[in-house]
Amino acid sequence: MERTVRDASLAQVALSTVRVRGVHVVPVRHHSPAIARATAALIRAVRPRLVLIEGPSDANHLIDALTAPDAVAPLALLAYRQPQARQASADLAPEVVFYPFCDYSPELVALRTARELGIEARFCDIPAAAVLEHREATDEAPSPTDESPAPSASAEPAPHAPEYRLSVYDRVAQRMGFDDSEEWWECLFETALRDPNELLLRTFEWGQLVISDFESSDYDALRNAYMWKRVEESGVPPEQIVLVVGAAHAAAFALPDFRAEHDPNHPLLQARPADFVLMPYSFPRLSEQLGYGAGNRAPQFYQDAWEFGSLEDATLATLTRLVNSMKLQGDVASHADAIEAFRLAKQLAALRGKPQPGYRETIDAAIAAFGRGQAERVEKPLKRLMIGERIGRAPQSEVQPPVQAEFYRLAHELRIPIKDDPTDLRLNLAEPHAVQQSIFLHRLAVAQIPFAELQSGEAATYGQMARLREKWRLQWTPLTDVALAEASVYGNTLREVATRKIEPRLAQRDTLVRVSAAALEAVLCELPELYGTALQALDEASIRDADFASLARAAYQIAGLIEYGAARAVQQEMFEPLLQRVYTRACLHLLSSSDCGEDEARAVGEGMQLLHELAHKLPYLETGLWMENLRETVLSERAQAYVVGMGLGLLGFMRARDEELWRCAKRMLSPATPPEQAAQFLEGLLHAQSGAAARSRPFVQTMHEFVMQLPDALFLQALPMLRRAFSKLSNHDIHYLTDNLLRIIDDDVAAQAEVEAEPLLSREELEHIWAQLAWMES
Template sequence: MAVTFIGVRHHSPACARLVAATIDELRPAYVLIEGPADLNDRIDELLLGHELPIAIFTSYRDEERRLGSWAPMCAYSPEWVALTHGQAAGAELRFIDLPAWHPALEGRSNRYADAELRYADVMERLCRSFDVDNVDVLWDHLFEFAPEDELAERLATYFDLVRGESAAGESDTAREAYMASWVRAATAAAGDRPVVVITGGFHRPALVAATDDHSGAGWPEVPTLPEGALGGSFLVPYSFRRLDAFDGYQSGMPSPAYYQELWESGLERAAQHLVESVAGRLRERKQAVSTADLIAARATAEGLATVRGHRHPARTDVLDGLASALVNEALDVPLPWSSRGTLRAGSHPVVVEMVAALSGTRVGRLHPGTPAPPLVHDLDVSLARFGLDGEADLDLDLTQPAERDRSQVLHRVRVLGVPGFHRGSGPSTGLDPVLRERWVLRPDPGRLTAVIEAGAYGATLSDACAAVLAERAAAAGRDVDALAAVLFDAALAGITDVSDQALADIDATVAAAADLGALGRMLAVVLTMWRHDRIFGTARTATSGRVIVAAVRRILWLAEGVRGGPAPADLPRIAALAACRDGLRHAGVALGLDIADALEVAGRVAADSGAPPDLRGAAFGLQWALADLTPGSGTDAAGAGADAAGADAAGADAVGADAVGADAVGLGADAVGLGADEAGSGADVAGVGADALRVVRGAFVPQSAGDWLAGLFALAREEVLHAEGVVGLLDELLSGMSADDFLVALPALRQAFEFFPPRERETIAGRLLARRGLGGTGRSLLRGVTEPEVVAAGMRLDEQVEALLLREGLVGGRD
C-alpha cells in the first residue's frame, strides 16, 4: 500500500496537471482533498455539471460570531481536478479538512488562501535569490514553466523549504492533525491499493510525518454545529473577478483569465491570448493601440523572456512588454504585477484595463438541480407573487397598500445586498414628505450567489432581513447616524419587531453616543415614525418607543455636561434639544418619560454660566415650551433663566458667527413640528411671559445675544411670538445697540431670526410698525428692508454726526 502526497498551490495549472496525471496513473482507492469534511455526503452535488468557477460557501451564526467562508474552484484548481479525475478513476472521494465554521479556521474567509503567504520572510529570501519581484513571478518561473518530469520534485523541495523547521500555529496544527486522521483511516481501508492526498503544499510535510503509523485507524468524526448555532454549506456561482488577487482574493494567483488560457492551451497560446485580450479591451474603450505598438510589445516581451530564462513569454514578460509599448508617460505608482495585493489607486488607466483584461469576465453557473438554501426559494416565490421577478421600471405610490407591499419586498432584497434592484428615488430620512418610489429591476448574474450567501441570515426574506439589520445595529457602535439608517431601513422593509439582542445593541449604541447632533437627528426621525408613520407601520411600535426614551435621556445627560464660552451657535446641538422637546411633548406621557425631571435638567443648564450661550438659550426655551405640561414650572424656569442670563452679562467675549439659514439644521416651521395648535396659546404661556422679559434682557449681551436667542427661538419660537412684550423688548434692545455692537452681533442675530418662517417674520414686522405708530404692513416692511450692513453704516454715520455736533456745541445744553 502506498500514499502519494501532492502539495499544491491552489488555482495553479501546473499543480492541476500533476494531480490529473498522478490520479490517472495510479487509479487510487481513495482521493483525499483539502476541503470541508461536512460536505462529504454531498460531494455528488459538486459533480452535477456546473459551469465553473463555483465555490463552496459556508455560513455560521451564533450569539457571539458570524462568518462566511468560501472555497472557490475553477477548471485549473487542483482540488477540482482531483474530484473529476478521481471520479473518473473510480476512487472514493473525501474532503478531509475541518468545517469552515470550526474555530481552527477563524478569520479565514477563504479556505484556499496560500499558507506560504504567512511566511513572508522565507518568500522574500527566495525572491531575492531568483531576482524576481514577488511570489507570483517566482511561482511562474519555478513551476508553470517547469518540465513535467521535474514538477513533483520541485514542488516537494519548495514546500519543504517554505515550511522549514518552524512549528505551525495552533490553527494549522489542529487542521493537520484532523487531516492526518483521515489519511490514516483511508490507508487502512485501502488495503494494498494506493491513496492520493491533495492539500496545500504548506501542509504536506506535516502530513507525511504524521501518517507513518497506519495501524488501528478508524474514520474520524465530522464536527457538528454547536447547539444554538445556525449554519450550513451550499454551492454558489463564482466569478473570475472574485477569484483575482488584484481584486483582493487571497488565492495567490492573479489574472485568472490568463491562467485559464494557460490551462486550456499552453504557455505560448496563453501569451498570445493575453496580448489579444488587452488590445481588444483597450480598443473597445477607444484607446489607441496600433499594430506597431503590438509588434513593439511582442518584441519586448520575447526579449524579457530570453533574459529571464523562459522558453515562452510568461505573464509578467508580456505585461511588461505591453506597458513599455502602450504607456508613454511616467507612472505615479508601480506596476501592479511588480508586487502583491490589490490594484492601487492612481494606477495608469491603460494599466487598469490591462489588469481587467487578465482578470476576465467569466461567471460560473450552477446546474439546475443544485440544492439551494430555503431563502432562494422564498425569494423566488415573493418576487413572483408581487410581479417583481422580471425586468421593470417601477413607480410605486406608497399610500396604496398593494404598492407598499411591493416596496417592502424590494427593500428587504436591498438590505440583503442582492444585485439587480436599484431604487432611484423615495423617502430617505422619515422626515421628508416623499410618498413615491422609483425602482429599476434588471437581471444580474451575481443575484443567485448573493441570495445563497444571504441565506446564512435566515430561511425567509423577512427573517434574513431582520438578522442583517440586527447585525448592522450591533456594528453601529457609537455611530448614531448608522443606527438611524438601520431603523429607517427597518421601517422601509416592514420589519417592526426585532430581537432582544438587537434592542440591547440599540440601547448600547445610544448609551455610548457622544454626539448631540447625531442623537438629535436620529430622535427626530424615530419620533416622526412613532407618531405618524401609518404608511410603514412604525407608529407606536415598541422598538421606536424604546429608542425615543433612550435618546431623550442621553441628550439631556450630554447637554448638562457641555462647557464652553461664547462661540457661534452649534445648530446640530440646538436641533438635538428641539428633538428632545418634541419627544417629551408628544411621547413623554405615553412612554413614561419623567417630564418634571427633564425640566429640572434644563433648568440647571439654563442657569449654568459655564454652558455655551446657545445651549443655555435652548434649555430655557425647552422649559418655556413645556411649561404647560407641568403646572407652576414655567415661572420657576423663567426665574432660573433670568438669573443665569444676568450672571453671564458681564463676562461675554466677542464672537464671529457665520450666517447660516434655518435650512442648515432643518428647523424651520415644519421641521420643528410645532404648529400654533401644538405650541400652546398665549394664555398658556402668559405666566412665563413676564419673567421671560427679564430673562431676555439679562441675556442680551451683544457678543452672545444672537447665539442665546438662536437656542431660544429654535425651542420656543411660538412662545416668544405669543408672549406679551418680548418682541417689543427685542426691538428696544436692538435699537439701543451701538453701530460697533450691532456689527459684532449681526451674524448671530440673523441666524437666530432665521428660525422664524416667513409668515411669522411678517407678524413681527407688523408689530414693530404698530409699536412705532407707523402705517403699512409687515409684508411691505420686509420687502423694503435695506441690507443690515447698510443699516449699520447709517447708524455709524448718525453717531459720528451726533458726536461732531456735541463737540461743536451745536446740540444739547443750549437754549
C-alpha cells in the same frame, strides 16, 4: 486562437515521482495550471483504483454534481451551519466556509480525470463541520472576505491564521530574492518547469521547505493524520492510490516520524454537521486582489494559460484583447501596440531570468506600450481582462444560497412581516430591537433586494437622523427571492453584500454629495469596516470641493453622522477630526464663494446658517475662525448682497453695536446702492435675524429711509424683491416692526410739520406703502 485544453505531452509519467509509503502523492499548489496539467498526466499514467483528494470528506455526495458535464467552473462547495445564539441580531449570520474550484484547480482536474477514466474519487480531509467547529473554538471571526481554511487556500499547513499563511510563503520567497510568493512561484515553477515530473518533485521540495520553517499545530497534525487514515482504511493497495494534497501536507506525510494516529473522538470530529450547497463562484471573488483568499491574483489570466497551454500564450491573449478594451474606453490602440507590448514582455522576462513572460511582464509591457507610461490608463481594462468576470454555473442547487437563508431566518427572528401586500413598519430607534430591524432593512436596500422601501423621505439629512424614527414599506414579491439568490455571488451574508455594494462608491472619486451619501449608508447599515474608507473618501472629496455651500452641507451631514452615532456604533472621535477639517475648509472658502450670482447666493446663505449653527453648537469647532471669516466676507466689497445681509444678521450687528458693521449696513441701504441689491441685502438680513431687525429702531429707521428715498419707478421695480424680503417676518416680528415704524412715521410727520405746512405724504399713505411690502404676504 483555438481554445483547447492541452494536457502534458508525456504519455508516460515516470513512476519514480513522489511516492510516500508506496502511495503516488501529487503535491499541489492550488489554482496552478502547470500543476493541474501534471496532475492529470500522472493520473492517466498511473491509472489508479482510487484517487483521494484534499477536500471535505463530508462533501463526497456532491462530487458527481461538481464533475457533471453541465457544471461550469468556477464553482464553490459552500459548507455552512446556523449559529447558536440567544438574541436576534442583524449580524448573526450563518458560519460558512467556501471551497472554490476553477478549471485549473488540481483538485477539480483530478476529479474530472478520475470520472473520465471511470476511477473512484473521494475527498479525504477533515469534514467541513470540523473546520467550522475549529473556527468557533479558536474564536476566530471570519472577515467578510475570509474563505475556506482548507483546500481553497494555498497548500499551507496552518491555514487557520491568514496572516501567518502569508508570511510563511512570502518569507520563503523573499529569502530567495523575490518580492512576494506569487512572483516566486511563477518564476521558478509555473514558467520554468515544463517537465511534469520535475515540476512535482520541485513542488514537493517546496513543501518540505515550508514545513521546515513552520511549527505544526495540533490542528494540522489532526488534518494530516486524518487524511492518511483515509489512505490506510481505503482497502486499496498503496501503489494503486493517487493522493492529491497540498505540497506541505505531502511533505508532512513523508517525515520519518509521521504517524496517522488520531483520536476518532476528537471534539472537532464530533462537531454538529454542516450543510452543503454547490454554488456558482466568480473570478472576481477568486481573485486575491479583491481580498479573498485562495491566492489567485489573476484568475482569467491563468485560465488563459490553462486553455492556451502556457503563460506566454496567456500574455499574448491578454495584450491582444487589451486593444479592444482600450478602444472601448476611448483610447487609441492598435494591434501594433499589442505586438510591441508582447515583444517587450518577452524582453522583460529575459531580463528577469524567466523563460516566459507572466503576470508582471504583461502589466509592465501594457503600461509602457498601451498606457504611454501611465498605469491608470490601462489599470481598469487590464484588471477586467486578467481577473475576468466569469461566473460559473452549478448543475443543481438543493439548498438555498446562504443570503437567501439568512433573509428568511432574520426576518423571522426580528419579527419583520413577509407578505405580498404592502405593509408599513414604523421603527423607534431608541429601542435596541428596532435598531437591529433598521440595520437589516437598510442592508437589504443597499443590496438592492426589492423588499423594503424607506418612506420617511431621504434619510440622509441631519434632521432625519436626529429624530431617530423610520417608516418602511415592506412587500415581498418573487423578485425578492431572485435578487437574494443573485446577491449570493457578492457575499455570504447581507452584511458582506452591502459592504461590496458601498465600498466601490467610496473608492470612486465622486462628488462630496455622493460620497457623503455612501458614507451615510455605511453608517445606516452599520458597517464599521467601511468607516475608515468612508473617512478617507470624505476627506478627499472635501479637498477637491472648493464650493462653500457644498462643504457646509457636508460638515452638517458629518455632524449628523456623529449625532446618530450612538445608534450605529459610530465613535465620535473617529469622525470628529474630519468634521474639524471640513469645517475649517468651509470657513476658508466663504470669502471666495461669496462673490457669486443671485441664484448661488441662496445656497451660500443656507450654508452660512448651517455652519453658524455648528460653530456655536459644537465645542470642538473653532468658533473664532468662523466669525473671523464671516466678518471679513461681510466687509468685503465683492461679496454678493444677499450674502452680506445674511452675514450681518448672523454677526448680530444690531445687538453688538459694531460701528464698522453698522456702516456696512447703511452703505447697503444707501441711495447709491441699486434697489435690487438693497432688496437682496434686506432679504438676507431678515432671513438671518428678522426678529432682531424688527426690534431695532435704528435699523428700522434705516430701512424706512431707504424705502422712502426710492423714486417711484425704482420702487415698483424693487417691489417684488422687497416683498420677498419681508415675507420672512413672523407675526411677532411684524408687530414689532409696525410699532417701530409708526413711531418713526410720527416723528417724520412731526418733523415735516415743522418745516412745511403740509406733509408730502399722509400717515395713511405711508402706512399703505408699508402694507404693500409686508402684510400682503403674511
